[in-house]
Amino acid sequence: MTLAVFLTLAIASVIFALIMVLTKNPVHSVIFLLLTFFAIAGQYVLLNAQFLAVVHIIVYAGAVMVLFLFVLMLLNLNTEAEPRQTARWKLAAALASGMLLLTIVGALRGGAELPIPETSDPHVGLVKNLGRVLFTDFVVPFEIAGILFLAAMVGAVLLAKREIR
Amino acid sequence: MLDVVKTVPIDYYLWLSCALFCIGVFGVLIRRNALVVLMCVELMLNAVNLLLAAFSTYLSDAQGQILVFFIMVVAAAEAAVGLGILVMIFRNTHTTDIYLLDKLRG
Numbered sequence: 141m142t143l144a145v146f147l148t149l150a151i152a153s154v155i156f157a158l159i160m161v162l163t164k165n166p167v168h169s170v171i172f173l174l175l176t177f178f179a180i181a182g183q184y185v186l187l188n189a190q191f192l193a194v195v196h197i198i199v200y201a202g203a204v205m206v207l208f209l210f211v212l213m214l215l216n217l218n219t220e221a222e223p224r225q226t227a228r229w230k231l232a233a234a235l236a237s238g239m240l241l242l243t244i245v246g247a248l249r250g251g252a253e254l255p256i257p258e259t260s261d262p263h264v265g266l267v268k269n270l271g272r273v274l275f276t277d278f279v280v281p282f283e284i285a286g287i288l289f290l291a292a293m294v295g296a297v298l299l300a301k302r303e304i305r
Numbered sequence: 306m307l308d309v310v311k312t313v314p315i316d317y318y319l320w321l322s323c324a325l326f327c328i329g330v331f332g333v334l335i336r337r338n339a340l341v342v343l344m345c346v347e348l349m350l351n352a353v354n355l356l357l358a359a360f361s362t363y364l365s366d367a368q369g370q371i372l373v374f375f376i377m378v379v380a381a382a383e384a385a386v387g388l389g390i391l392v393m394i395f396r397n398t399h400t401t402d403i404y405l406l407d408k409l410r411g
């Protein structure tokens with residue numbers, strides 16, 4: 141049952157990602173990337189990483205993709221006006237990424253022999269546990285992430301603002 | 306013990322993440338719209354996130370999921386700044402075609 145759910149989500153995410161890459165219309169790209177993200181969120185739920193699943197939905201589906209969609213509409217790019225690559229370039233891109241896939245798969249073969257512990261703690265991905273780790277062991281990186289967000293916010297506002305003359 | 310740890314081998318997560326990452330690379334190479342290229346970068350980040358979360362659950366170590374959280378933070382900041390730059394580029398050149406963005410090339 142779990143394996144079936146995993147395989148369904150995996151195949152769905154790969155198919156959605158392929159459609160997202162291959163479709164001509166940027167708006168369709170955004171929507172299929174959103175569907176891919178939902179499939180990945182399903183994987184997080186399957187892994188009992190509840191905190192990550194919720195944050196993933198809120199951050200990616202709720203914030204990042206809406207931002208992308210907004211910019212797409214703002215710049216009036218929601219047409220199929222994107223110039224296409226030449227056939228030779230497409231072939232080269234497919235070859236390059238396919239060979240990268242082969243290389244990574246070849247390098248990572250033998251994952252079944254990895255020492256996975258027989259008894260694992262199923263509560264590792266819950267908010268309680270992650271919050272405890274985040275605010276004890278990782279409290280300094282957490283604060284630095286806050287500063288990073290502040291810098292990104294100021295930078296984004298400064299970049300997107302029209303210059304006042 | 307989680308059901309998924311017993312029934313799904315960790316290999317499957319490795320292959321899935323590799324496939325998603327390589328689709329992202331393919332998209333970066335094949336698309337000419339800078340916005341879609343940024344989206345493909347997000348897909349690659351998510352492939353890595355998925356693998357980190359899977360290993361974190363399989364080894365019952367919370368640090369992997371904390372790392373995923375920080376990657377999400379950086380990805381959100383990156384998307385905001387990247388889109389800001391993109392809006393500015395569009396304002397100056399009236400296009401987001403990456404082929405016309407080679408002005409820095411000597």
